[in-house]
Amino acid sequence: MSSSSVFSPAATASSRVLSFSQIRILVLASLGGALEFYDFVIFAFLAKLIALHFFPASQAAWLRQTEAFGLFGAGYLARPLGGIIMAHFGDIAGRKKVFTFSVLLMALPTLMMGLLPGYETLGPGAPLILLLLRMAQGAAIGGEAPGGWVFVAEHAPPGRVGLATGLLTGGLTGGILLGSLVILALNAVLSPTAVSDWGWRLPFIIGGIFGIGAMILRRWLDETPVFREMHQRAETASSLPAAILLRDHRFSILCSVLTTWTLTAAIVVLILMMPPLMQSLHHIPPSETMLASLVATLCLTVSVVSVSALTDSISLSVMSLVCGPLLAVGAFTLYSLPAQFPHSLPVWAGLAGLCCGFVGLVPVGMLRAFPPMVRFSGVSLAYNIAYALFGGLTPAIISAITPYTPLAPAFYVTLAAVAGCAGLWLMNNHRQRQMPSEALPV
16 A cells, blocks of 8 residues: 555445454544543533632632633643644654554543642642643643544545544544533432532543553554555655645645634534523523533534545535535524524534534545645644634634624634635645645545
C-alpha cells in the first residue's frame, strides 16, 4: 500500500469491506475517544460541586463557581500546545504511540481528580493541583481527536475513510452523551447530600479506571500502514513538521481553521450552551433543557456518522453546500420556535442536532488537505488553534449579543456556517489541483 492509497478512489468491492481487524481498530478508537470526551465534560457538569470543595468557604458562591469554570477553561488553553507536541511525535515516531499516550494522559488526571483532597485538607494547593490536572486533560484532548482521525483514516480501506472518520467523530460526541447520562444516573441513585459530599467523585473515578483500560487495549493496535511505509521509505518529516506546514501549507491551515470554527459553533451554541440559554430566554425548566440536550447530542452523533459516510461516494463540495444551509436552518429553528412551543423543546433540539451534519465533514476535509508526512500535525494545528480561539470566544460573544435579539445565537451559527462552507470548498478544490493523487474521491 502506497502512502497515498488510503485516499485513493480506486478500490475493488472486496477492498471496501471492513475486515475484523479494521472493525476492532474502529471500536477501540471510538471507545477511547468517547471516554476522553466524557472525562473532559464531566468537569463542567460538576463545576458547582467542585467549587464547594476546592475553594475557600469564605468566598461568595458566585466567585467560587466562576473560579471553577476558570479551571474548566484552562483545559481549552492547553489544547493547542498539547496537540502540537503530540502531533509532532505522531508524524516523527508513529501514530500508535501518541494515540495510546493521549488516553493515558487523560485517564490519570481524571482518576486523580476523583481522589484529590479538597481545600480543607490541602489549602491553596488544592486548586493549584486541580489546575495542573485540568491542563493535562486539555493537552490530552488536543492530541486525541486529531490523532484518532488520522489513525482510523490511515487504517481504513479505500472508499471507507469517510465512514471510519465518522464513527470516530460519533464516538467523540457520544462521550458528551455518556457524561450527561452518568450525571443523571448519579443524581437518581444518590441523595443530593451524598452527591455533594462524596458522590461527585464517582464519575471521575469511573472515567479514570475505564480510561486506563482503554489505554491497555490500545497497546494491541497496529501502527497505520501509511506511517509504516513512510518509515520504510524514509519519507517521514526530516525537519519540524510545524515548520513544513507554515512554509508549504498555510492555505490549508487557514481553510481548516474556518471549517473548525463551524464545528465549534455547532457544538458550543446548539448543544452545550442551549440549556442555559433556553432557561434564560424562554424560562424553560432545567429538567426539560437537560432532556433536550440529551436528544440533541444523540441526534448529533447519528448525523455526523451518516454525513461522514456519505463523503465516500458524494463530492465533499456538494455535501458542504447541503450541510451548511441545513446547519443554519437548525439554528434558527432551535432559537425561534421554542418561544411559540416551549414544551416541544426536545423536538426542536433533536432537529438541530440532525442539522449538525457539517461537523462530520470537517475532519474529512482536513485529512484530505495535508499530505501524510505532516497530516497529524496539520490537522492538530488547525483544529486546536481554532478550538482554543473560537471555543473560548464563542460563549462570550453569544452572551454579549443575545440581549439585543434572542436569535443572536442563530445568526452567529449562520455566519460560521458560511465561513465553513467557503473554507471547505476552497480547501477541497485547492487540494485537487495540487495533489489529486492523494485526495479522497470527490
